[in-house]
Amino acid sequence: MNELKVFTIKKNIHEDNKKTANETRDFLKRHGACFINVMSSPGSGKTTALARTIVELKAQLRIGVIEADVDSDVDARAIMQAGGKAVQMHTDGLCHLDATMARGGLEELGVEDLDLVFLENIGNLICPVAYDVGAAKSVAILSVPEGDDKPLKYPMIFEKVDALIVSKIDVMPHFDFQMRLLEERARKLNEDILIFPLSAKTGEGFSAWTDWLKAQIKA
Amino acid sequence: MNELKVFTIKKNIHEDNKKTANETRDFLKRHGACFINVMSSPGSGKTTALARTIVELKAQLRIGVIEADVDSDVDARAIMQAGGKAVQMHTDGLCHLDATMARGGLEELGVEDLDLVFLENIGNLICPVAYDVGAAKSVAILSVPEGDDKPLKYPMIFEKVDALIVSKIDVMPHFDFQMRLLEERARKLNEDILIFPLSAKTGEGFSAWTDWLKAQIKA
Numbered sequence: 001m002n003e004l005k006v007f008t009i010k011k012n013i014h015e016d017n018k019k020t021a022n023e024t025r026d027f028l029k030r031h032g033a034c035f036i037n038v039m040s041s042p043g044s045g046k047t048t049a050l051a052r053t054i055v056e057l058k059a060q061l062r063i064g065v066i067e068a069d070v071d072s073d074v075d076a077r078a079i080m081q082a083g084g085k086a087v088q089m090h091t092d093g094l095c096h097l098d099a100t101m102a103r104g105g106l107e108e109l110g111v112e113d114l115d116l117v118f119l120e121n122i123g124n125l126i127c128p129v130a131y132d133v134g135a136a137k138s139v140a141i142l143s144v145p146e147g148d149d150k151p152l153k154y155p156m157i158f159e160k161v162d163a164l165i166v167s168k169i170d171v172m173p174h175f176d177f178q179m180r181l182l183e184e185r186a187r188k189l190n191e192d193i194l195i196f197p198l199s200a201k202t203g204e205g206f207s208a209w210t211d212w213l214k215a216q217i218k219a
Numbered sequence: 220m221n222e223l224k225v226f227t228i229k230k231n232i233h234e235d236n237k238k239t240a241n242e243t244r245d246f247l248k249r250h251g252a253c254f255i256n257v258m259s260s261p262g263s264g265k266t267t268a269l270a271r272t273i274v275e276l277k278a279q280l281r282i283g284v285i286e287a288d289v290d291s292d293v294d295a296r297a298i299m300q301a302g303g304k305a306v307q308m309h310t311d312g313l314c315h316l317d318a319t320m321a322r323g324g325l326e327e328l329g330v331e332d333l334d335l336v337f338l339e340n341i342g343n344l345i346c347p348v349a350y351d352v353g354a355a356k357s358v359a360i361l362s363v364p365e366g367d368d369k370p371l372k373y374p375m376i377f378e379k380v381d382a383l384i385v386s387k388i389d390v391m392p393h394f395d396f397q398m399r400l401l402e403e404r405a406r407k408l409n410e411d412i413l414i415f416p417l418s419a420k421t422g423e424g425f426s427a428w429t430d431w432l433k434a435q436i437k438a
Contacts (some may be wrong), residue, residue, distance in 0.1 A: 027345045042344050043365025074370040095345040126314040145364035146262025152291040
C-alpha cells in the first residue's frame with residue numbers, strides 16, 4: 001500500500017474551466033483511464049459505496065480515488081484499506097472542485113497504472129454540479145435516509161448526471177421512502193438517467209452498478 | 220391558514236453583509252421576535268424537526284419559518300400543516316443565504332405577530348456557514364444516518380453554531396453511529412456547543428430542545 005498523500009489545493013480564479021476539463025479528457029484518453037465524478041450530500045455513503053466497488057472489482061480493474069474534503073483523511077484511508085489507490089485533497093473550505101483542482105488531484109494520484117479513477121467530490125448537492133471537472137461520466141449518490149423528495153428540491157444535480165446510485169437500501173424498511181416516486185421524480189428531470197439502487201452493507205444491487213462501470217471502460 | 224407565498228430572491232453583491240445582519244438583529248429586538256438560523260445537509264430532517272417543534276410549542280408560542288430552497292414548496296406546506304406561519308423562498312440555484320436575502324424573507328413573512336422565527340437555510344454544510352444572516356442563535360442539524368465523522372470532515376459548521384440537533388435517533392440501531400464519539404468530536408471544535416439528540420418521529424429528546432428555545436425567547 002502506498003503512503004497516503006494529503007495536500008491542500010487553492011482555486012485559480014483565472015482559469016478557463018471548460019478548456020482545462022477538455023484537456024483532462026484528452027489526457028485520460030491517452031492513458032486509457034476512465035474518470036468518474038461522484039457527487040452527493042455529506043453522509044450519503046460515497047466512500048463506503050466506492051470502497052465496496054473496489055472490493056468487488058479489484059481482481060479485474062486497477063482503481064484509484066481522489067478524495068476531496070474540506071478536512072481530514074479518513075476517506076482516503078478507507079479507500080486504501082479496500083485495496084484502492086488514493087490521494088486526499090483538502091479544499092481549504094471551498095464547497096466544490098473545478099477542472100484545475102481535479103487535474104491537480106489526478107496528477108498527485110498518477111493515472112498511468114489505473115483503469116478507473118473516481119473523484120469523490122465535496123459533500124454538497126449544489127455547488128459541485130456547476131463545474132465540469134473533465135470526467136467521462138458523472139454520478140450522483142442519494143441515500144434512502146435523505147428522502148425521495150430531493151429531486152424536487154435540488155433538481156440541478158439530477159438533471160446533469162449520467163447515473164444515480166440510491167444508497168443504503170438496506171435501511172428502507174425504517175424510512176418513509178418510495179423508490180418508485182424517487183425514480184419518477186428523477187426521470188422527469190432527466191429521462192436518460194440510469195438508476196442503481198444498492199446497499200454497500202449487504203452488496204445488494206452491486207452487480208448492475210459494476211457491470212455499468214466495466215462497460216464505461218470498454219467504451 | 221394563510222395563503223402560501225413563494226418568491227425568488229437574488230443576491231445583492233454590493234451589500235455590507237455584517238451591517239445588514241446587525242440591522243436585522245435590531246429590527247427583531249424591537250419586534251420581540253427571536254430569530255434562529257437552522258443549517259444542515261440536504262435530507263437531515265430540518266423540516267420534520269421544525270414541524271414537530273411547532274406542534275410541541277404552538278400552544279405557548281407563535282412560530283414562523285422562512286423556508287429557503289433551490290426549488291419546490293413542499294417544506295413550507297409541511298410547516299403550515301403543522302400550524303406554523305411560513306413563506307417559501309427560492310434561491311435561483313444559490314447555495315447559501317446572506318443577510319439581505321434573510322431580511323427579504325423576514326419581510327415577506329411578517330414578524331409582528333411572532334415570538335420565534337426559524338430560517339431553514341439551504342441544505343448545505345459548507346456555504347451557509349460563512350454568512351451572518353442576523354439571527355440571534357444558529358443551530359446545526361446532523362442526522363444519525365450521515366455518520367459520527369462529520370465534525371472531522373466539515374468542521375466549520377460545528378465551530379460556529381450555538382447548538383447541534385442530532386436528528387433521527389430512532390434509527391440509531393440500524394447505523395454504526397456512536398453518540399459519544401460525535402459529542403467528543405463536536406466539543407473538540409466548540410466546547411460550548413449544546414447538543415440535543417432527538418427523534419421527530421417518536422418525540423424523544425424534544426423537551427430539552429423546546430426548553431432551550433423557550434429560554435432564548437425570555438433572554
